[in-house]
Amino acid sequence: MTVETTPTGILIIIALMAVVTLATRYGGAFVMSFVRISPRIESFINTMASSVLIAIIVPMAFSGDAGALAALATTALTMLIMQRPLPAIAAGILAAALVRLFTG
Structure with a gap:
């Protein structure tokens, strides 16, 4: 499978990514509309948000x-x-911008 690097190919890829993103967001909201939010499920959702944040931050801290x-x-x-x-x-x-500005 090859990726077209023409402007049309790039626009098609962007459009496909937008469709997939919207499908997952609306699909998740649709599925969750059938789930009763108990304290246990609410705790799971809050924990998952923290887990995603940590998964993004930890590699950045090490590399x-x-x-x-x-x-x-x-x-x-x-x-x-x-x-x-x-804030x-x-x-x-x-902070990142200033460090990168002064360190090149």
Whole structure:
């Protein structure tokens, strides 16, 4: 199987990715509309969100560059201090940008 690198081929790939993304999002919401949300299921959903976040962050912590490590540390510290995710994310992005700006 080959991937076309023409503009039309790229647009087709983007469109297919959008369709798959929408299908999984709406499909998940549709399936969950038939499930009664008990405390056990709610705990599972909350734990899964944390697991996905950890699965993204841990590889970055071990193999990331200085900007990634600065972003990770800054985000964690800001979250511990402010207890709000949006400022913590913004601080992490700013830290990564500054480290990458000054270290090349």
